[in-house]
Amino acid sequence: MSTKSNSQTSGATSFVSVEGLTKRYRDDLPPVFENVSFTIEQGEFICVIGHSGCGKSTILNVLAGLERPSEGHVIVRNREISGPGLDRGVVFQNHALLPWMTVEGNIAFAVRSRYPDWTRERIIAHGARFIEMVGLKGAEKKKPSELSGGMKQRVGIARAFAIEPRMLLLDEPFGALDALTRGVIQDELLKICTATQQTVFMITHDVDEAILLSNKIMLMSNGPRARIAEIVVNTLPANRQRETMHHDPQFYRIRNYLVDFLVRRSKELSATHGDRPDTGRVAAAATRLVYPGLDDGAAAPVAVARAAGPNLKAIA
Numbered sequence: 408m409s410t411k412s413n414s415q416t417s418g419a420t421s422f423v424s425v426e427g428l429t430k431r432y433r434d435d436l437p438p439v440f441e442n443v444s445f446t447i448e449q450g451e452f453i454c455v456i457g458h459s460g461c462g463k464s465t466i467l468n469v470l471a472g473l474e475r476p477s478e479g480h481v482i483v484r485n486r487e488i489s490g491p492g493l494d495r496g497v498v499f500q501n502h503a504l505l506p507w508m509t510v511e512g513n514i515a516f517a518v519r520s521r522y523p524d525w526t527r528e529r530i531i532a533h534g535a536r537f538i539e540m541v542g543l544k545g546a547e548k549k550k551p552s553e554l555s556g557g558m559k560q561r562v563g564i565a566r567a568f569a570i571e572p573r574m575l576l577l578d579e580p581f582g583a584l585d586a587l588t589r590g591v592i593q594d595e596l597l598k599i600c601t602a603t604q605q606t607v608f609m610i611t612h613d614v615d616e617a618i619l620l621s622n623k624i625m626l627m628s629n630g631p632r633a634r635i636a637e638i639v640v641n642t643l644p645a646n647r648q649r650e651t652m653h654h655d656p657q658f659y660r661i662r663n664y665l666v667d668f669l670v671r672r673s674k675e676l677s678a679t680h681g682d683r684p685d686t687g688r689v690a691a692a693a694t695r696l697v698y699p700g701l702d703d704g705a706a707a708p709v710a711v712a713r714a715a716g717p718n719l720k721a722i723a
């Protein structure tokens with residue numbers, strides 16, 4: 408196993424730089440997560456995995472500008488974010504559609520805010536591409552109450568894609584989808600990301616999905632006082648395919664590492680950190696980069712990280 412500390416955490420020129428985030432909902436309770444720092448480069452696809460309640464959605468909401476951290480900052484393209492913006496498209500865990508609008512209307516509403524000068528026809532035609540992409544052609548005139556959970560989730564995905572944001576923030580976007588639809592949309596997501604250098608921050612509970620889509624996987628320890636314990640670098644080739652990636656022995660090394668973290672190590676890490684007295688802000692520590700299955704010195708870690716796919720910057 409090869410490891411390396413995350414030298415990018417200082418990241419003044421990173422696309423996104425998250426510095427020392429702590430979130431405390433109540434002063435008499437320990438923070439949900441503490442001193443979370445990481446960077447995201449343009450074109451990177453980052454997945455976050457961790458147990459329920461560790462604070463994944465809260466971090467995503469802070470990145471979206473919808474939630475304020477108790478401590479710390481989020482810098483996007485050298486500017487601290489102070490609220491939501493159309494440069495960040497969000498797919499929420501709970502759909503968050505406007506209930507009085509149709510599928511088409513929900514998407515048109517978002518497209519109009521992004522492109523206020525466009526004609527109604529252009530807005531509808533643009534939205535239609537994304538409605539088709541998520542397999543909802545024919546359901547344009549339906550309201551959210553007439554849709555299944557998976558269909559609502561797909562409207563949320565189409566809406567986020569339709570505003571063509573610089574960064575997509577996806578909170579378990581495929582959780583409610585059947586396997587077939589999930590596969591189609593994952594493939595579409597990869598295609599779009601590859602073509603547009605899309606930067607993605609995605610929460611998932613599905614380790615196979617994380618290995619297919621991301622080039623780095625952040626592991627969050629259990630809360631309270633959750634933190635980014637490690638960042639696993641996906642060393643599978645960039646052109647991996649869902650149908651064949653399990654033939655690569657490296658797939659199982661990465662998968663076993665992630666599963667082992669979820670079933671065992673996330674708990675152990677929280678036991679050693681979770682019940683500490685509240686001592687104020689802990690000094691920033693560099694997060695370890697991990698290369699499961701690679702012997703120390705077997706490959707230059709930075710070179711591997713750059714080659715690991717889908718490094719969208721490299722292949723776009």
Ligand SMILES: Nc1ncnc2c1ncn2[C@@H]1O[C@H](COP(=O)(O)OP(=O)(O)OP(=O)(O)O)[C@@H](O)[C@H]1O
Pocket residue numbers: 432439457458459460461462463464465466500
């Ligand atoms: N508005 C709130 N007020 C108080 N506590 C909150 C609030 N929102 C979230 N929490 C708490 O913060 C913790 C983290 O919540 P969050 O939704 O970020 O977890 P998560 O990692 O996304 O979980 P899941 O995998 O179940 O979606 C939980 O313990 C939750 O109860």
Ligand SMILES: [Mg+2]
Pocket residue numbers: 463464465500578
């Ligand atoms: Mg969540």
